[in-house]
Amino acid sequence: MAANPDEVASQKPTLREKYDNYIGGEWVAPVDGGYFEDTSPIDGSVLAKISQSNEKDVDLAVKAAWKAAESWNKSSATERSNILLKIADRIEENLDMLAAIETWGNGKPIRESSLVDLPLAVDHFRYFGGAIRSESGECSDLDSTRVTMEVHEPLGVVGQIIPWNFPILMAVWKLAPALAAGNCVVLKPAEQTPISIHALIEVIADLLPPGTVNIINGFGPEAGKPIATHPDIKKVAFTGETTTGRLIMQYASENLIPVTLELGGKSPNVFFDSVMAEDDAFLDKAIEGFVMFAVNQGEVCTCPSRALIQENIYDEFMKRCLKRTEAIVMGDPLEMTTMMGAQASNDQYEKILNYIDVGKQEGAEVLTGGEKFDNPVHPDGYYVKPTIFKGNNKMRIFQEEIFGPVVGVTTFKDEAEALAIANDTLYGLGAGVWTRDIHQMQSIARGIEAGRIWCNCFHDYPAHASFGGYKKSGIGRETHKMMLNHYRHTKNIIVSYDKNKLGFF
């Protein structure tokens, strides 16, 4: 990612006073009339009022979605593809505005929302628009008089519950394949960050047949549960944490519907000694790879929150990683030069500080950071200094997702120990392998139990590369055309063109 300070304007976006639900192509006030305030983590200021929905609003949205499904479920791949491509163009035309709203809503630095989140969202719509034009079902001759067809059909109406760390991008990861597969959607944004999804809908509303996408704002127990339990919702997609993931599966068992879950990780970032064999561009890249724990303030499911460094390079490599970490610029997230912004909410901020305290109690050594950051530009926002702990893999800070800019560093002797530490975790979402030895790269990549292994890179999220978890990190694979099959049935049709009976009866 190359940040260009002149590329994006950092003006405060114009927001509406309140954001209602988006149902059947209309902005609809919540049935019971409740609203809550959405605040910006950048400075604690109130951004807008948000509808506080419940099961009555979800019912309306599900009805609107099924009405739209009558035609959308049967629409051609060409029609859907063309709409997805137009959506991508429209987002691109409004990229700066949407990026600014994303930053105000979530706290992330504008250089990430404008150079990463939004361009990736655009590309995801284009990818799934392309995927459904290029794929086909299967057809096989069983014998000279029978043919079997595998035909894809949409599930109908699906529910999606979106996290707050990448409010637009995570919504798009789920929306693009669901729409591409021919489903209508009832989507609930996270209550911390609902506005940017509405801003996105505003710019694409005229492209979507009314009711294909419905947005319900509100809190998990009031608005999330009615989506997850609704008998007319045919699949639920959720990104979040393990207890709610279990609850979503439990609710799905009531209706016997499928779920996809992405539940986080504790991703190891493994640095072998060959990275320091030369002082060159690759070593520079590996050091940046270490500092990737600070991307999005560490609020990434695949945050490289455990760094495993071969012991014979530890001192020199860490010296350079520390220097690079301490060069992280904090300040106004709206400035293109700011590298790390605000944590997304007060409770998130306090949780991170609590974990920093746990790390200190456990005897981990703070190499840098280890405290809040008093931001002179926004004294009322939620800022934490990038923090490096030296410790061991049995500590809680190495085992639990902190979801902040905190990395635990430990050392290993050889490949066997690197793998043992990397896999000593309840999770298996992402991992990084850094080496100049291609044999080592492949064997370690195969040895780590995780759904996404980055080799000599990290935090790369292209469409066309599957993303999902092993172990407790979840079920299903996003950002790849295989996600289409999580959003549709396979219908098998067997045709006999033999005019003669079997002869049994």
Place this chain on the structure above:
Amino acid sequence: MAVERVSITLKARQVVDKLRAKHGELIFHQSGGCCDGSAPMCFQKDEFLIGSRDVCLGEIHGCPFYMASDQFEYYKNMHISIDVSKGCGSSFSLEIPLGLRFMTISRIFTDEEIKHVHPVEFRQAI
């Protein structure tokens, strides 16, 4: 006397009282994973299916407190106190509509405490 593994602050008790008045009996389950994970979730009793491999760490203000047994491996030597703060989680925990969020504050047991710490129980014998 056995040393408790989990306790609750006065402020959090008051929130439990408020939630119990509205929802009836409650339980807590410590979550793991991303976003709002690594935090306690408060549910109506019987809303969340306690797993046969979940352990009960004790009871706080009349609410049993559970955790997955594999996660508990990393909490064995810690006392946790459930507190509450201003916040807005996106999970299904019942306090969220109040603009509040329960949180887990941890402290390592002293050598003396660890000798007398309360044993944990599985929901059912396995």
